[in-house]
Amino acid sequence: xxxxxxxxxxxSYEGQEVNITCSHNNIATNDYITWYQQxxxxxxxxIIQGYKTKVTNEVASLFIPADRKSSTLSLPRVSxxxxxxxxxxxxxWMIKAAGNKLTFGGGTRVLVKP
Amino acid sequence: xxxxxxxxxxxxxxxxxxxxxxxxPISGHATLYWYxxxxxxxxxxxxxxxxNGVVDDSQLPKDRFSAERLKGVDSTLKIQPAKLEDSAxxxxxxxxxxxxxxxxxxxxxxxxx
Numbered sequence: 502x503x504x505x506x507x508x509x510x511x512x513s514y515e516g517q518e519v520n521i522t523c524s525h526n527n528i529a530t531n532d533y534i535t536w537y538q539q540x541x542x543x544x545x546x547x548i549i550q551g552y553k554t555k556v557t558n559e560v561a562s563l564f565i566p567a568d569r570k571s572s573t574l575s576l577p578r579v580s581x582x583x584x585x586x587x588x589x590x591x592x593x594w595m596i597k598a599a600g601n602k603l604t605f606g607g608g609t610r611v612l613v614k615p
Numbered sequence: 616x617x618x619x620x621x622x623x624x625x626x627x628x629x630x631x632x633x634x635x636x637x638x639x640p641i642s643g644h645a646t647l648y649w650y651x652x653x654x655x656x657x658x659x660x661x662x663x664x665x666x667n668g669v670v671d672d673s674q675l676p677k678d679r680f681s682a683e684r685l686k687g688v689d690s691t692l693k694i695q696p697a698k699l700e701d702s703a704x705x706x707x708x709x710x711x712x713x714x715x716x717x718x719x720x721x722x723x724x725x726x727x728x
Contacts, residue, residue, distance in 0.1 A: 542721065544720050545658065547718075588657055603660065605656075605658045607656060
């Protein structure tokens with residue numbers, strides 16, 4: 502599984518856009534990029550996944566350049582409730598043989614201030 | 616749809632004691648996972664079940680940890696005897712199949728004194 506590197510922490514203010522960049526230089530052809538969000542005292546929650554270019558859902562956007570060696574999670578207009586740890590994961594998806602094993606790094610602690 | 620249920624939510628034991636955690640996955644989910652999350656770190660997979668069979672237990676400390684999923688539904692993770700370094704949150708997750716999104720429970724926070 503590809504190793505990922507992301508900032509340990511980031512501070513932001515309500516209403517701002519938060520961008521978290523994840524480096525994954527050794528990403529393989531079959532790998533997808535998946536982001537999970539974890540609030541205090543809760544288990545992680547899937548927020549977005551992509552393979553290339555841009556993916557957007559109701560929670561976030563994910564930007565992936567052509568070389569796929571990095572990706573950026575964008576959280577638009579954050580609120581206090583977006584304070585959480587965000588994990589970038591890289592690995593095969595929807596491939597039964599791979600077993601969908603998730604390998605979490607340390608994540609990025611995002612603190613949204615009023 | 617009900618989420619993944621775990622109990623207890625908190626447990627404090629002394630070292631060398633034993634402890635058990637219970638997980639009830641989302642109905643119909645064939646795959647069940649147990650993770651260990653030490654404070655300040657990301658979750659680490661301990662064991663993965665597909666129905667009642669073990670798919671991956673490569674990171675499970677088998678000398679003290681055991682897990683079972685006898686009827687392919689709920690699961691129990693046991694630690695015997697516990698060590699101080701076992702203090703962590705134990706998360707259970709389930710997915711429809713091995714290649715589908717995982718849904719996590721709230722976790723059990725274990726403190727070993």
